[in-house]
Amino acid sequence: RNRAIAVGIDLGTSGVRVAALCEQGNIVGMALSSYGSAEERRRPEAWWRHVRHSLKQLAAEVRLDGIRGIAVDGTSGSLLAVDAAGKALGEASLYNDVCQDTAVLAAVDTHAPIDSAARGHTSPLARALCLQKRGGIAQVVHQADWIAARIVGDGLIVSDENNALKTGFDLDTRSWPEWMERTGFDRSLLPIVYGAGTPIRTVSPNATMVDFPKDAMIFAGTTDGCASFLATGAKQHGEAVTSLGSTLVIKIASHRPIDAPQYGIYSHRVRDMWLAGGASNTGGAVIRSFFADDRLRELSAGVSPDQPTGLDYYPLLEPGERFPVNDPVMAPRLTPRPSDDVKFFQAILEGIAAVEKQGYDRLHELGGPSATSVRTVGGGAKNKAWSRIRQNKMQVPFVESLSAEAAVGTARLVLMGLQNS
Ligand code: ADP
Secondary structure, three states, X not given: OOEOOEEEEEEOOOEEEEEEEOOOOXXXXXXXXXXXXXXXXXXXXXXXXXXXXXXXXXXXXOEOOOOOEEEEEEOOOOEEEEOOOOXXXXXXXXXXXXXXXXXXXXXXXXXOOOOOOOOOOOOHHHHHHHXXXXXXXXXXXXXHHHHHHHHHOOOOOXXXXXXXXXXXXXXXXXXOOOHHHHOOOOHHHOOEEEOOOOEEEEOOOOOOOOOOOOOXXXXXXXXXXXXXXXXXXXXXXXXXEEEEOOOXXXXXXXXXXXXXXXXXXXXXXXXXXXXXXXXOOOOHHHHHHHOOHHHHHHHHHXXXXXXXXXXXXXXXXXXXXXXXXXXXXXXXXXXXXXXXXXXXXXXXXXXXXXXXXXHHHHHHHOOOOOOOEEEXXXXXXXXXXXXXXXXXXXXXXXXXXXXXXHHHHHHHHHHHHHHHO
């Protein structure tokens, strides 16, 4: 069995994944434990059971007695209420839960600064305000915070700047800002926050029932989104990652933060870098609305990347766009539709590629770097013809991703931390 030095634990949308890296940064082991039901996604004790289960599998595959660092990433914006002993009080409030309390949403809307990432209908801060009402509450913490604390095993729960950002944390002052109190939320319920990837404390070898050494450190974790970026291997100024999933999401590493609330853009600090990104409403969901996945291979074989259709599409499922243009009533542009499905498909790919290019141009305009390379993740990443169409537009090198697994990105964050501590 290979010897690992860093472990990343990813609490994703469908289950828990763990990844182990060796000293050279290569992946030496991975394990997965999927949630058995939709209810498990909301149950903190189930998360913990799946973490222990996946770590046990990992231990069967790799030697963990040389582990020097561990970190956890969680779904960004998933929160739970805990009592004074750190025990979860009821179900978690998940990242995509919509706050139903209009008075609470109005309070956040009134008092959060206009550029705060804590705004919006799924606002973690608004949901924290709802959790605050649970009886016996001592703290409101993020999913990753709580799992990391279980691994340390001493009851103290801390957070990281990436998870804390959307809950209202101020990255300039590195504090939970005073305006949060005006929403009616008690700031003292929130954990102390560390920079992502900074060492926190040594772990208890007994907590997870796998043989981590006594001096293994837990590092401040991150969100699944930041972890996915790091997993690709991108980390230098100008290195970009495009996610071609149901929606188009682009991210770029930058020396400076980019904040543009009108486009829904804010930046995460990861060690000495900033990760800035934007999410468009275009993406693979539009492709799927016209073509089943099993037809895409055949259609792609007919696509001629070097002979553009000239159809200037803006593929959307329904009216409205936020980034790279902010126009809540913007109409989809998917006509005229050629009788040839291959040509229609190609025009959609070109349309999404144009939005991608426009997105990177927008980030540059807003003070970010221009992209020096692009890595691609998500369902569309495997489409070679599409990559060629996109590269024709972007005119920068397209680089293979090291991994698409957030757990690997979190393990890489640990390695960065180890190199600096
Ligand atoms: P999600 O964001 O839902 O996790 P995925 O990363 O799994 O999405 O990607 C799914 C999307 O990728 C679908 O919308 C599908 O249309 C698109 N997709 C899958 N295969 C291809 C392909 N070969 N070419 C282009 N798009 C594809």
